[in-house]
Amino acid sequence: MGFVEEIRKEASEDRQTIVLPEGTEPRMIKATPKILEEEIADIILVGDEEELNQIAADEGVDISGAEIINPEASDYLEDFAETYYELRKHKGISKEDALEQMKDSLYFGSMLVKKGIADGKVAGALNTTANVLRPVIRIIGTSDDVSIVSGSFLMIVPDCEYGSEGKMLFADSGVFPEGNPEEIAELAISSASTFEALTGEEPIVAMLSFSTKGSAEHPIVERMRKAAEICKEKAPDLQVDGEMQGDAALVPEIGAKKAPDSDVAGKANVLIFPDLNAGNIAYKLVQRLAKADAFGPLIQGNALPVNDLSRGCSVEDIVTVSAITAVQSQFRKSQEG
Ligand SMILES: CC(C)(COP(=O)(O)OP(=O)(O)OC[C@H]1O[C@@H](n2cnc3c(N)ncnc32)[C@H](O)[C@@H]1OP(=O)(O)O)[C@@H](O)C(=O)NCCC(=O)NCCS
Numbered sequence: 001m002g003f004v005e006e007i008r009k010e011a012s013e014d015r016q017t018i019v020l021p022e023g024t025e026p027r028m029i030k031a032t033p034k035i036l037e038e039e040i041a042d043i044i045l046v047g048d049e050e051e052l053n054q055i056a057a058d059e060g061v062d063i064s065g066a067e068i069i070n071p072e073a074s075d076y077l078e079d080f081a082e083t084y085y086e087l088r089k090h091k092g093i094s095k096e097d098a099l100e101q102m103k104d105s106l107y108f109g110s111m112l113v114k115k116g117i118a119d120g121k122v123a124g125a126l127n128t129t130a131n132v133l134r135p136v137i138r139i140i141g142t143s144d145d146v147s148i149v150s151g152s153f154l155m156i157v158p159d160c161e162y163g164s165e166g167k168m169l170f171a172d173s174g175v176f177p178e179g180n181p182e183e184i185a186e187l188a189i190s191s192a193s194t195f196e197a198l199t200g201e202e203p204i205v206a207m208l209s210f211s212t213k214g215s216a217e218h219p220i221v222e223r224m225r226k227a228a229e230i231c232k233e234k235a236p237d238l239q240v241d242g243e244m245q246g247d248a249a250l251v252p253e254i255g256a257k258k259a260p261d262s263d264v265a266g267k268a269n270v271l272i273f274p275d276l277n278a279g280n281i282a283y284k285l286v287q288r289l290a291k292a293d294a295f296g297p298l299i300q301g302n303a304l305p306v307n308d309l310s311r312g313c314s315v316e317d318i319v320t321v322s323a324i325t326a327v328q329s330q331f332r333k334s335q336e337g
């Protein structure tokens with residue numbers, strides 16, 4: 001069984017509720033019956049019921065198994081606005097601002113998760129990552145031990161012997177534009193735990209650069225070297241090393257030549273890029289040139305499961321990212337006991 005089949009099956013073993021706030025997006029409407037038929041999750045669509053049913057009829061799909069909530073007509077609206085006001089009043093917002101903001105489906109969807117009415121949220125087929133992320137940062141926030149929200153892509157590269165038989169995680173490829181060594185170390189630790197939660201495999205983390213173990217010197221090389229050191233201090237049990245180039249990270253013979261003392265070189269399955277330019281460009285090139293599946297941006301560091309999508313995503317991507325979100329929710333609940 002491949003990763004996609006496995007994660008969908010795992011999701012169906014303990015059914016979670018996923019909210020899709022972009023209810024008017026036809027790809028979300030088409031994904032809904034697939035998610036329900038495969039019993040991956042229960043679905044809440046956000047939007048006006050009549051409008052969504054019309055879109056479903058136009059697309060020839062049946063969404064009657066999903067719950068539809070229209071923020072403007074919802075009994076939750078006032079309570080959500082009150083909670084949002086309490087969360088954001090230090091920023092000077094008024095109660096009226098809070099009420100208006102909660103009518104926005106992305107904010108309403110995040111609040112459904114915060115309140116435990118949904119177990120996770122998937123959005124981004126219609127909205128940019130920045131717009132998906134702001135309500136996550138403002139409403140859901142970070143987990144206790146984490147200060148930054150970051151974004152990774154789970155890459156499934158066909159016919160590939162690198163990483164974990166073609167499975168690898170790229171970060172940050174979606175969210176955090178540029179970090180200092182401490183922040184890069186933190187997002188690397190979050191990435192390792194995302195990889196482990198989704199694949200069940202031991203993460204092996206490489207801090208990528210254009211230099212391998214001092215073969216070049218530059219402040220941006222030094223930043224990744226420092227990030228690796230901090231990561232080793234903060235997570236002594238984690239296999240992490242750097243700085244190293246992409247070939248040294250992935251290819252055993254090249255890793256052995258360029259970084260003979262490294263336990264990570266040639267075996268890495270979690271690749272940490274120096275900044276968001278590098279990470280975003282890399283995932284899109286691998287996705288298109290190697291015909292890889294790219295699932296994400298998977299949002300990490302957040303207190304509750306929410307995931308983003310590329311606006312170029314397919315219906316099948318939405319189904320799989322919903323399954324990933326459901327499995328993350330199961331994992332989080334199992335950690336809490
Ligand atoms: C995530 C993102 C939207 C946040 O930007 P922003 O809303 O403009 O945030 P600001 O820098 O103005 O900071 C606003 C607040 O959010 C916090 N914040 C910003 N980014 C954060 C992050 N990644 N994690 C945690 N908190 C964050 C700031 O600390 C600040 O907190 P405060 O309100 O308590 O002072 C922004 O980093 C972004 O656009 N990232 C790139 C997304 C993107 O385009 N990706 C490419 C396609 S996938």
Ligand SMILES: CC(=O)OP(=O)(O)O
Pocket residue numbers: 127128129173174280296297309310311312
């Ligand atoms: C993750 C990403 O790059 O998203 P988009 O393609 O929507 O910009």
